[in-house]
Amino acid sequence: MQQEKWVQKLRTGDQAAFRQFYETYAGAAIRTASAITRNREMAKDAVQETFIRVYRQIDSFNPSLPFDPWFYRILTNECLRLLKKESPLSNIETIENDPSLAENSFDQLAELYDIIQALDDSHRIPLILKYIKGFSEKEIADILELNQNTVKSRLFKGRKRLKEQLDSTREEDMPR
Numbered sequence: 001m002q003q004e005k006w007v008q009k010l011r012t013g014d015q016a017a018f019r020q021f022y023e024t025y026a027g028a029a030i031r032t033a034s035a036i037t038r039n040r041e042m043a044k045d046a047v048q049e050t051f052i053r054v055y056r057q058i059d060s061f062n063p064s065l066p067f068d069p070w071f072y073r074i075l076t077n078e079c080l081r082l083l084k085k086e087s088p089l090s091n092i093e094t095i096e097n098d099p100s101l102a103e104n105s106f107d108q109l110a111e112l113y114d115i116i117q118a119l120d121d122s123h124r125i126p127l128i129l130k131y132i133k134g135f136s137e138k139e140i141a142d143i144l145e146l147n148q149n150t151v152k153s154r155l156f157k158g159r160k161r162l163k164e165q166l167d168s169t170r171e172e173d174m175p176r
Contacts, residue, residue: 003067010058022051028133029075035128036079038117046078053078069135073143076125083121115165123158126151 002024009017029050033043053074061070116124129135129143137155141148 004063007058007061007063007067010055018055025071026051029071032072032128032133033075033079035117035132036076036121036125037083042082043079046075046082049078050075066139069139069142072129072133072135073145076129076143080121112162112166115162118165119158119161123154123161126154127158127162130155 006017006021010021026047029047030043033046033050034040037043037046050071054071057074061067116127119127125144126140129140130137135143137151138148140146140155141151144151146154
């Protein structure tokens with residue numbers, strides 16, 4: 001598996017392997033960080049710091065476990081750290097104002113995406129990790145350092161809120 005080779009090479013300080021690893025993961029990391037932070041510049045900062053942390057902490061990675069949840073835990077924690085630091089009065093550039101961030105699926109599902117972005121972090125982030133990144137509930141629990149039942153509950157409530165919002169949006173759009 002390619003990830004195992006990268007991990008081995010990264011542990012030896014191989015810069016070419018790190019460059020290849022970065023090129024493979026950077027795009028998805030930016031999209032994920034942008035969805036979490038709702039801010040392009042903050043997402044770039046989070047991704048940059050994530051790659052630095054991965055490089056510095058690669059020896060702490062347990063190769064018997066999957067790499068992606070470990071990587072996305074670092075990314076998610078970095079996004080949350082930056083969000084906590086962010087002043088509520090600062091000017092936030094949202095993903096909706098920067099179409100270059102959106103994947104094709106976001107363009108096709110703009111309404112759903114807007115509703116997801118309006119959810120609170122405790123429901124929005126698990127939904128992004130589950131349905132956009134494809135992580136299992138156990139992996140999400142590991143990434144967010146939560147109990148798996150808490151993740152299941154948040155996913156259930158998040159889906160319920162999404163359905164309620166979609167239903168109310170459709171009712172508003174219906175001719176009277």
